[in-house]
Amino acid sequence: MIRRPLRPLARILKARAEGANPDVIEAENLRLRHEEMRDRARVRAEGRLLVLGALFFFAFAVVGGRMGVLAGSEPSEPQVAGGGNPIISSRADITDRNGRILATNLETHSLYAQTRDMIDPRAAADGLAAIFPDLEAEELYKDFTGNRHFLWIRRQISPEQMQAVHEIGEPGLLFGPREMRLYPNGSVAAHILGGTKYGEEAVNAAEIEGVAGVEKYFDDYLRDPANEGAPLELSIDLSVQAAVERVLAGGMMLMNARGASAVMMDVHTGEIVSMVSLPDFDPNTRPPITQGDRADSPLFNRAVQGVYELGSVFKIFTIGQAVELGLLNGETMIDTTGPLTWGRFRIRDFHNYGPELTATDVIVKSSNVGTARVAMQIGAERQRDFLGELGLLEPTGLEMVEAPTGRPLLPPNWSEISTMTISYGHGLSSSPVHLAQAYASLLNGGTRVTPTLLRRTRPQQGERIVSEQTSALARHMLRQVVVRGTASFGEVPGYEVGGKTGTADKPTPQGGYYDDKVIATFASVFPADDPRYVLVVSLDEPVETSSDEPRRTAGWTAVPVAAEIIRRAAPLMGLRPDVDSLRPTGVTLTSN
Missing domain, CATH: 3.40.710.10 (DD-peptidase/beta-lactamase superfamily)
Incomplete structure (x- = not known):
């Protein structure tokens, strides 16, 4: 693009010959150049806004169309598009030869205390002793007011006990998620199954490990996520x-x-x-x-x-x-x-x-x-x-x-x-x-x-x-x-x-x-x-x-x-x- 000169020689000479001011010619040419630049910038901006508006319209059209399709389709669970197996963190079940459950897991909670956050240790101790008869209120009060900042109270509690603790209203009494091992048939096949205990424990998790019987013998299998939760099938018949x-x-x-x-x-x-x-x-x-x-x-x-x-x-x-x-x-x-x-x-x-x-x-x-x-x-x-x-x-x-x-x-x-x-x-x-x-x-x-x-x-x-x-x-x-x-x-x-x-x-x-x-x-x-x-x-x-x-x-x-x-x-x-x-x-x- 050839730009217009601000002081063209021919017009300067003519203006001088006529007795006019040559600077006026430069100012006029500068104004005209700025107007041309403003017009070009406006055209370019208007073009960009038009393209951006078209893109937004297309995007909203796609989203709206997809929402319409989903609204008109049958509901279904989403499926994972990629490959790979889910990680199973819980302990596998144990069943008899006919698939009946001998050992399984039950979601529950643990109860612990953060003594620094307690407002009324005496009321908390008395309330817990009333909920758990095997606990002594005086011992709990000594623990709550002693040098210990963290205290396990129960490794696992029932929903009813959890609600009762809630009603005490003590912010220093807290709950952690737990899985407990449950044997729904009680003492049936007790020596075969053996039993479990908690291994490594944290506030938000606890590891279940076998202590006897097949629970101990097959401990690695029952805890292995690679088995995808497949149960251990025993030869015994529950009936x-x-x-x-x-x-x-x-x-x-x-x-x-x-x-x-x-x-x-x-x-x-x-x-x-x-x-x-x-x-x-x-x-x-x-x-x-x-x-x-x-x-x-x-x-x-x-x-x-x-x-x-x-x-x-x-x-x-x-x-x-x-x-x-x-x-x-x-x-x-x-x-x-x-x-x-x-x-x-x-x-x-x-x-x-x-x-x-x-x-x-x-x-x-x-x-x-x-x-x-x-x-x-x-x-x-x-x-x-x-x-x-x-x-x-x-x-x-x-x-x-x-x-x-x-x-x-x-x-x-x-x-x-x-x-x-x-x-x-x-x-x-x-x-x-x-x-x-x-x-x-x-x-x-x-x-x-x-x-x-x-x-x-x-x-x-x-x-x-x-x-x-x-x-x-x-x-x-x-x-x-x-x-x-x-x-x-x-x-x-x-x-x-x-x-x-x-x-x-x-x-x-x-x-x-x-x-x-x-x-x-x-x-x-x-x-x-x-x-x-x-x-x-x-x-x-x-x-x-x-x-x-x-x-x-x-x-x-x-x-x-x-x-x-x-x-x-x-x-x-x-x-x-x-x-x-x-x-x-x-x-x-x-x-x-």
Whole structure:
């Protein structure tokens, strides 16, 4: 652009020639230049305003159109457009095999005090003592007026308690968000679940961590956000567990027992459908650990941690191994002449069974002498190897932190006398879970299974321990124990029950055995012709007192309790009774 000169020479000369003032020409030209610049700036500004107005109109049109679309559409939850998984901060639930809740979380609040912000410590202390009866008003007042600026009052409170604290009106009493672990079924499966406690705590958060049972064993899994809150699914059945606990508690009371345990296990998958230890506790208010004999504590898990000499339930292992080795069959005659003397030791039978019995009747009559003679033929080394294959010499590996403490107690020197006594369940201590595992492995067709608290959908493919023929013969022998032997009270109409009783004297702390204290055990399998489940019931120091003479043997104590458990639990597990076995035999009266 060519700018107009302010003092054009031609006009200056002309103005001078005419006698005019040349400065007027410069002023006029400067005015004209400014007007041109103002006009150009106005045009440029008007153009910019027009473009900006058009942009605002377009933006408002887009927003208005989108709002119209949303107003006319169906409501729906917004979806995350990007990838990635949400972070799950809470502890995962625990469920039974059918998805029913065993442990979950509940949102609640904690209560704490900021003493510097308190207006009336005395009124606050009195008010809290009225809401929480276990708190002392004077102790609270001392804390509120002392040197402490922060004070925990309650780790968790109920909504009703929270409202009551609100009504005190004290600004120094504050609340923090919390998650508490809730066990909605109370004491059901308490020893399996274990319990939790608060770990690291802050005003606005607290970490929940397991202290026992599967809560402790699977603590990392339950707290891992990568699992996206997927529940831990256990093998137990809540309905069966509740039924077994109810029956076992009643049996424990009727038999005047100090404690009791029951283990029900699938013989093919190794799943523990029910495991009970009594006395028990409520994991919502887990009691503290007590001093003294741990067996007196409700926290003690008798089914897993309790190792006992279980008595004659071991005899089927001895006879089964002898059959597998080809040393005898079901009809082989065995010398039962007693007592059997070994050094200063004498082995006797509960009754005099005569000079000899068949191998089957050694189990049916429960002859210590006959079993010991068979064990002498087997030998210590082969006996130990066989019991090891059944899992009776090592901890079970069950998914509980208590499982390693249930280590079997073995003789320091596995001598010939040890071989003889172990053959009928003395001299080796193991837990009820060990016994359930061994019975399942022997009776399921002869393949080893390991117990588990996790749900499985397929049978275990364990190593073969005995042949199918040996397993079938062992089941037949156990069935005869119920039909005509020491476990006649174990018969359950419609379910072919087989099993073996065991009554073992309890050892004294000083050595030797009590005369009037026993561990009574019944290890059973049902149905015996096509085994599905093994049930082990054990009573600590039972006494049956319905007659003048107190009776402590398993046939009078543990067997009736086990039979009632099977009667209650079998239908819950989908086992239909055998209709043929329920039909009456002989001549019956019918109406026309």
